[in-house]
Amino acid sequence: MRHKLRSLLTIVGIAIAILAFGMIRTVIAIWYSGIEASSPNRLIIRNSVSLIFPLPIAYREAILAVPGVSEVTYAQWFGGIYIDEKHSQFPQLAVDAATWFSVVPENRVSEAEMAAFLRERNAAIVGVQLVRRFGWKVGDVVRMRSMIFPGDWDFVIRGIYTGAKKTTDETSFFFHWRYLDEQVRRLQPWSAGNVGWYAVKIADPDRAASISEAIDRRFKNSLAETRTETEQAFVQGFISMSDTILIALRIVSIVIVGVILAVLSNTMAMTARERLSEYALLKTLGFRARHLVLLIAGESLLIALIGGAAGIALIGPTVDGFGAVMMRTVGAMFPVLGVSAATRTVSLLMALGVGLAAAIFPAWRAATLRIVTGLRRIG
Amino acid sequence: MITIPLSYSLRNLWTRRLTTVLTAGGIALVIFVFAAVLMLAYGLEKTLVATGSDDNAIVIRKGSQSEMMSLVDRAAVNVIRTQPEIAADPEGKPLAAAEAVVLISMPKRGTGQEAHVQTRGIAPESLAMRPQVKLAAGRLFRPGLSEVIVGAAAERRFEGIGLGRTIRFAMRDWTVVGLFEAEGSGFESEIWLDSQQLLQAFRRPVFSSVTVRLSGPSSFSSLKQRLEGDQRFNLEVKREKAFYADQSAMMAAFIRVLGLFVTVIFSLGAIIGAMITMYAAVANRTTEIGTLRALGFPRRSILLAFLIESLFLSLLGGSVGLVLASLLQNMTVSTTNFSTFSELAFRFALSPPIVMESIAFALIMGILGGFLPAVRAARQNILHSLRAV
Amino acid sequence: MAEPLIEIKGISKSYRRDSLAIPVLENISLTVGAGEFLALMGPSGSGKTTLLNLIAGIDRPDRGSIRIGGIEIGSLGESDLARWRSRHIGFIFQLYNLIPVLTAVENVELPLLLTPLSKRERREHAELALNVVGLSDRMRHYPRQLSGGQEQRVGIARAIVTDPTLLVADEPTGDLDKASAAEVLDLLGRLNTGFSKTIVMVTHDPRAAEGARTVRHLDKGILV
Secondary structure, eight states, rough: OOOOOHHHHHHHHHHHHHHHHHHHHHHHHHHHHHHHHSOTEEEEEEEEEESSSSSTTTTTHHHSSSEEEEEEEEEEEOOOOSSSSSGSSSSSSEOTHHHOOOOOOOOOOHHHHHHHHHHHHEEEEEHHHHHOOOOOOOOEEEEESSSOOSEEEEEEEEEEEESSSSSSSSOOEEEEEEHHHHHHHHHGGGOEEEEEEEEEEEEEGHHHHHHHHHHHHHHSSSSOOOOOOEEEHHHHHHHHHTTTHHHHHHHHHHHHHHHHHHHHHHHHHHHHHHHHHHHHHHHTTTOOOHHHHHHHHHHHHHHHHHHHHHHHHHHHHHHHHHHHHHHHOOOHHHHOOOHHHHHHHHHHHHHHHHHHHHHHHHHHHHHHHHHHHHHTOOO | OOOOOHHHHHHHHHHHHHHHHHHHHHHHHHHHHHHHHHHHHHHHHHHHHHHOOOOOOEEEOOOOOSSSGOOOOOHHHHHHHOTTTOOOTTTSOBOOOEEEEEEEEEEBBBTTOOEEEEEEEOOOHHHHHHHOOEEEEEOOOOSSSEEEEEEHHHHBBTTTSSTOOOEETTEEEEEEEEEEEEEEEEGGEEEEEHHHHHHHHOOOBBSSSSEHHHBBHHHHHHHHHHHOOOTTEEEEEEEEEHHHHHHHHHHHHHHHHHHHHHHHHHHHHHHHHHHHHHHHHHHHTTTHHHHHHHTTTOHHHHHHHHHHHHHHHHHHHHHHHHHHHHHHGEEEEEEEOOOOOOEEEEEEEOOOOOOOHHHHHHHHHHHHHHHHHHHHHHOOHHHHHOOOO | OOOEEEEEEEEEEEETTEEEEEEEEEEEEEEEEEEOOOEOOOOTSHHHHHHHHHHHTTSOOOOOEEEETTGGGGGSHHHHHHHHHHHHHHEEEOOOOOOTTTTTTHHHGGGGGGGSHHHHHHHHHHHHHHHTTTOGGGOOOOOGGSSSHHHHHHHHHHHTOOHHHHSEEEEETTTHHHHHHHHHHHHHHHHHHOOOOOOOHHHHHHHHHHHHHHEEEETTTOOO
């Protein structure tokens, strides 16, 4: 490999393109991570008109009575503002303190902290990522306002939860629904006694569909009709709201492949053009067309592989950097997932594929080159 | 200053056509994505800003980011209507529209997945205050009946809400009696009905907001002062345009950050591509460079000639990318606005600043890619260059 | 004799290869008068091209002085030297060294870009030069459309277009067939006798040396 600088630049170029490709894939995977995090034996019950509309707390007993349902919990979106909008991009939920962590066991809390939480009415259990971001400690008082509910709210952190799986969300802020309802009853009485949605643990995941139907039937033609679906379907619905962006990201990742192909093809074409006389010489020495093809393809693949490996190695740090920038500018927090094996594999295959594709034209030229034409190029 | 003619640079690009096309192609792709991202964010902002009018102000609950979160009760509405800063219609009635906004879930066309449509219960004054809204088909709903009109963008995006269809929500059946257009603003993604009907159906006693027409340019500040100072209620007054613009802020920022991150990364790839091309060009023209130096051309002129070649390359790529991006203007994008949680349709929009930024970015790529090779060309030793065959 | 145009005194030049210094020219002295046509001959490695490069101002001696037209070119800085070259030296290369993407007339025009002439004036001079070498009808042709001999004549036109003090030719017929070589040498002869151009030519072709008026031989860096 003679032109060292050229080869080096090509490798860097490919590394960068593979990096971008892998980064987009990883970001898309983060988007979909909610599905991975969802549990097959949980159902989500919400108001059939829209998630925005509440369900009465009175439904709880009726839901528990439906056969197949083993446990019921509920939650209400708080819509809190902590400091300012940018700092508030994390879920704040008022939950049924007694049952929530049982129905959602992926949120792991120590027994001592759980007990402390249950004792105080304005206690809160917060995710470990929030603690890292804001520097909170157990015992800190957190003051918030709400976009949905009036007044000022003070919470005391009594526990920190961690996620059981890598994909489990660790950015939520949980507190007592009872505390919320008390305040609401005072300031906005007509909206009291309501929850945002119910989460239900079922004994047999295979019966999810029939249990869902049974629950919805129970509340048909009542004040607030319900819509019950598996947690996975529920998350899927959220993701599809942003499907335009996801499609755009996928398109961009294909464009990137185009860029890689252009860069590598360019290099291979230039190199091939310059070496035509050499190829002719090799042919006179007895090398066959297929030897030349292997030579060219081999060089192209080697460059693509080195560049691809370098790019893949950088995906992880880049995504972390992206997450940090996102948090600083927009306030959004991403789960730390790491780069999946699938992404690494696909990226590597992509690099190899490009390496082969870029070698086609030059290899064809070298293979079909007539010795005379090639030798004439000298001098 | 002594310069080598431009035709030298240009014709060299033409001579090595394949390389020129490939390198410019890489740059074109990068500029395409760059411009597209900026156009997307700008289009979003433009749509939401168009949703507001300079003459209007909106009164909402303090701290509400969107009308969905805001609650304004009847007592407050009555007080608001009596404010002196509000303009009156020809019959002397105050132009203050109390509206209630909810979100309903509807299946999207194609995927069938559900998303939220912003549904607005409007007051009799609402249409007068929003002159950009015009009926495109059918008629306006009659007060007291279960009838709605649907925005053209919403109709395109969602299943089963066309003219004459029936929608079911809040346990009632509603007939779509008309379609309206709103100059591409956010309203076009909404469903409108009579506010009294909406409040009844959803059993809500309170409105979301009151939109008022200001009587004069100075009215805003005094209205704002008085209403926000009123201790009985918890109100905030914003200019309508500013209120809707804020709704786009987070989403536009998100699009820009994500898009620019990606673009910058693989602009590096395209720059490397340009660098490779220019290094090869320099290597292939060693004898020429030596000849020019022997003839007396200063190093500067050689540097400039190669730099210009690189700039032409990137300008070519940038222009192609920009032209392709401008074709996107015919495309409508619909996605969930994070701030309002509802589907919003908007277009890619091109603006002169975006054009300039794209071209500038292309030129920067050309300079970064071409600088080092040009320096190498200029620094070549004359004798070595002439000796090379 | 009149004041010599070129005065070379005690020139030495060696080339560096890693840590070795290979001497190429040893204490050379030479004078060339105005209007002379000098051929420098010698085997390869004798240093004749090096001497030519020194006279042309594209290389510097390690020791000694070179005065051309009264100017000590060894003392000029790089950009001054470049400017001096553009005014005083006309180059004729063995491989013509024409810019492939420029037409014949544009190639001839190149050195004029370093002068303050206007675009129209440049064109006039270039066309005139092409006329002198007999290639007016191929003005707009690209080098690849010309034969070797024609290319060299364009090279000569380029060399004379600025009316330089001195023409420097490095193996001008080295790559040409017999007929073209004869044409080129004839042209050079006419430039010397008819236009009083001073020419210093390096060649290993004895036929070419015949056209010159003075012949000097170089062997292992010493003038014979």
